[in-house]
Amino acid sequence: MKIQFHNTLAGCIEPFEPIDPPNVYMYNCGPTVYDFAHVGNFRSFMIADVLRRTLELLGFHVHQVMNLTDVGHMTDDQLADGGGEDKMVAAAKRLKQAKKQGVAPVDNPDDPYQVAQYYIDAFIEDARLLGLKVSNEYPQNMPRATQYIDGMQEMIKKLLAAKHAYIASDGAVYYSVESFSQYGQLSGNTIDRLRSGAGGRITDEHQVVKRHPADFLLWKPDATHIMKWDSPWGAGYPNWHLECSVMATTLLGQDVIDIHMGGEDNIFPHHECEIAQTCGATGKELFSRFWIHARHLFINGEKMSKSKGTFYTVRDLAAKGISPVAVRMELVKAPYRMNANLTQQGLVDSARTVQRLRDFSTDLDRRCDGAVASVDLTHPALEAFGSALADDLNIAAAMASLFAWIQQDHSDAAESLAVLRQMDRVLGVLDLGLADNxxxxxxxxxxxxxxxxxxxxxxxxxxxxxxxxxxxxxxxxxxxxxxxxxxxxxxxx
RNA sequence: GGCCGCGUGCCCGAGUGGACUAAGGGAGCGGAUUGCAAAUCCGUUGGCUAACGCCAAUCGUCGGUUCGAAUCCGACCGCGGCCUCCA
Known part of the structure; x- marks a missing residue:
C-alpha cells in the first residue's frame, strides 16, 4: 500500500516511510493553557489524531507527544501580542472576575500554576470527550513546558557552544539566524526575504541589540516576570519555540522524528525556529522528516471571532445540544488541507452519519451475538478504506468506500462487524459517549x-x-x- | 510588497488529460412502510416528453496547449494563511 502525505518542508506530496519501522515518532503542537481550547484548536489536534489512528491501522506503532504550553509569556516582542499583557496575567484577571461572581475555579488566581492546571484539566476533559487518543496518555505523553526548563537551558548551552546563539548587550540570549543556512526552508521566509518583508511589527528598539533583525529570543532575563527560573543568564524565562524542540526530542528519544504537526499558522515562525534550534543543537540535517499542517476552521463561513462569539468550545456546543461525537465526526471528515467550515447543517449531517454507523454496528452485533471475527488489511473493504487514508488522509474517499461497503452483502455479520470496528479505529465514533445515546x-x-x-x-x-x-x-x-x-x-x- | 494554499452541482466534498452518465454523503422531490410521523428501504433531482427518446449545459472568469481539459499553461477575479500573539 502506497503511503504518502503532503510535506510542507518539500512543498508537495511525498512517500512516507518511517526511519525506524514499525515505529513512528510524531509530535504535534498542543494548546496554550491560559484559556479554554476552542473547536478551531481542536481541529488541528483532531487531524493529528486521525493521522495517528490511520498509521496504527496501517500497522505502525505510533509514539505521539503533544505539549501543553503553560508558560504565559513566550516571546520578547510584547508589543506584538495582545497589548503586551502576559497571557497568564490576563487569565488570572479573568479567574478573579469569576471568583467575584461567586465561581471559584482556582484557590489562588495569582498562581500561574493553578491557572494552568485549571485549564489543563478542562482541556483533557474536552479532548477525551472528542476521543483524542493522546489525551488518554496524559500526563506521560502530554508534557508541560514548565517541567522541561532544565532541558531548554541545556539546549541553549549547546546552541551557545555551537555559535548558533549569542548573549546580547541586554543580557538576553538570541538565536543567530545567519548561523543556520537552512533558515527559511520550511516557510519560504528566508533571511533575505524577511529583511525586505513588510510585517512592520518589530520596532527598532527591539532590533538594536540583535545581530540580525530576524534573530529570535532563546532566554529572556526578567526578574519581575510572573514565571521565572534561575539560569546562567539570569533569572528569567525561555522562548516559546524552545519547549517543542526539547520535549519532542526528549520524550520521543530521537534527534530526528518522523512527523511534526500543527496548525498552518505555526509554520512561521514557530516551526521554522524549532528546526533552527533542534538542528543547531543536534547537528543533524533534519529535525522532522515530515511537517504536516492543518488549515483553519471557519464558523458559518467566517473566521472565528471573539466579538461575534464564535470561539466555540466543546462545552459551548454541548450546551446547544451538539454532542462531542458529532463534533468529532464533523472535524474528522473535513479534508485537512482545506479550510473547514463548521455549520449547523454539517453537524447534523455528521450526527446522522454517526447514528447510521452505530445502527449498522448494533445490527451486526445482534446478528453475530457479539462474536467478532478477525480481519486484516487484506480484506477488500479495509484495503479500500486504508489506502484512501494512506493517500494524504483522503477521508472523503475513505468514507465513500465505507458507504459503498455498507451497501454490500453482510450475511457474515461476524466478519462485517470486524471490518467496521477496524474502520472505527480511525473514525473513533462508535463508542464515543455512547452511554448518552x-x-x-x-x-x-x-x-x-x-x-x-x-x-x-x-x-x-x-x-x-x-x-x-x-x-x-x-x-x-x-x-x-x-x-x-x-x-x-x-x-x- | 514578499512567500504560500484554495475556488467543483442546492450544501459538504471526491476526482491531476480520454470509457455515454462528475464518486460518496447531506438536503429536496416521488414511492414503500406508518393511524399520522420519525427511522428505514427503493427511485429521483439540467430542460422537453406519458414513454422510447430528443436537446442542451457544467467544475471562479477569460484565453491557450491538445484529437480530447474539472484535470496542463497564462492572465484575471475572489477567499484564506504567514511575514516574530495565534490551531
Whole structure:
C-alpha cells in the first residue's frame, strides 16, 4: 500500500516511510493553557489524531507527544501580542472576575500554576470527550513546558557552544539566524526575504541589540516576570519555540522524528525556529522528516471571532445540544488541507452519519451475538478504506468506500462487524459517549413516556400519543416506533 | 510588497488529460412502510416528453496547449494563511 502525505518542508506530496519501522515518532503542537481550547484548536489536534489512528491501522506503532504550553509569556516582542499583557496575567484577571461572581475555579488566581492546571484539566476533559487518543496518555505523553526548563537551558548551552546563539548587550540570549543556512526552508521566509518583508511589527528598539533583525529570543532575563527560573543568564524565562524542540526530542528519544504537526499558522515562525534550534543543537540535517499542517476552521463561513462569539468550545456546543461525537465526526471528515467550515447543517449531517454507523454496528452485533471475527488489511473493504487514508488522509474517499461497503452483502455479520470496528479505529465514533445515546438514554422518565405512548396508541388515543411524542422531540429526542414498541434516544445534534 | 494554499452541482466534498452518465454523503422531490410521523428501504433531482427518446449545459472568469481539459499553461477575479500573539 502506497503511503504518502503532503510535506510542507518539500512543498508537495511525498512517500512516507518511517526511519525506524514499525515505529513512528510524531509530535504535534498542543494548546496554550491560559484559556479554554476552542473547536478551531481542536481541529488541528483532531487531524493529528486521525493521522495517528490511520498509521496504527496501517500497522505502525505510533509514539505521539503533544505539549501543553503553560508558560504565559513566550516571546520578547510584547508589543506584538495582545497589548503586551502576559497571557497568564490576563487569565488570572479573568479567574478573579469569576471568583467575584461567586465561581471559584482556582484557590489562588495569582498562581500561574493553578491557572494552568485549571485549564489543563478542562482541556483533557474536552479532548477525551472528542476521543483524542493522546489525551488518554496524559500526563506521560502530554508534557508541560514548565517541567522541561532544565532541558531548554541545556539546549541553549549547546546552541551557545555551537555559535548558533549569542548573549546580547541586554543580557538576553538570541538565536543567530545567519548561523543556520537552512533558515527559511520550511516557510519560504528566508533571511533575505524577511529583511525586505513588510510585517512592520518589530520596532527598532527591539532590533538594536540583535545581530540580525530576524534573530529570535532563546532566554529572556526578567526578574519581575510572573514565571521565572534561575539560569546562567539570569533569572528569567525561555522562548516559546524552545519547549517543542526539547520535549519532542526528549520524550520521543530521537534527534530526528518522523512527523511534526500543527496548525498552518505555526509554520512561521514557530516551526521554522524549532528546526533552527533542534538542528543547531543536534547537528543533524533534519529535525522532522515530515511537517504536516492543518488549515483553519471557519464558523458559518467566517473566521472565528471573539466579538461575534464564535470561539466555540466543546462545552459551548454541548450546551446547544451538539454532542462531542458529532463534533468529532464533523472535524474528522473535513479534508485537512482545506479550510473547514463548521455549520449547523454539517453537524447534523455528521450526527446522522454517526447514528447510521452505530445502527449498522448494533445490527451486526445482534446478528453475530457479539462474536467478532478477525480481519486484516487484506480484506477488500479495509484495503479500500486504508489506502484512501494512506493517500494524504483522503477521508472523503475513505468514507465513500465505507458507504459503498455498507451497501454490500453482510450475511457474515461476524466478519462485517470486524471490518467496521477496524474502520472505527480511525473514525473513533462508535463508542464515543455512547452511554448518552442509548435507547431511552437510561432515563426512567423517558422510558415511561415511551410506555405511555404505546399505551395510548393501543387504545387508539392518537392525539395523546402524538402530544407525548412531540414532548420527547422537543426535548431533543429521536422517537422510534416499531412493532416492538416505542423507544427514544437523545439526538446527537 | 514578499512567500504560500484554495475556488467543483442546492450544501459538504471526491476526482491531476480520454470509457455515454462528475464518486460518496447531506438536503429536496416521488414511492414503500406508518393511524399520522420519525427511522428505514427503493427511485429521483439540467430542460422537453406519458414513454422510447430528443436537446442542451457544467467544475471562479477569460484565453491557450491538445484529437480530447474539472484535470496542463497564462492572465484575471475572489477567499484564506504567514511575514516574530495565534490551531
Amino acid at each position: 442509548q435507547e431511552a438514554g437510561g432515563d426512567l422518565e423517558i422510558a415511561e413516556t415511551c410506555a405511555a405512548i404505546d399505551q395510548a396508541r393501543a387504545q387508539k388515543e392518537f392525539e395523546v400519543a402524538d402530544n407525548l411524542r412531540q414532548q420527547l422531540v422537543d426535548a431533543g429526542y429521536e422517537v422510534h416506533t416499531s412493532k416492538g414498541g416505542t423507544t427514544a434516544r437523545k439526538k446527537l445534534a
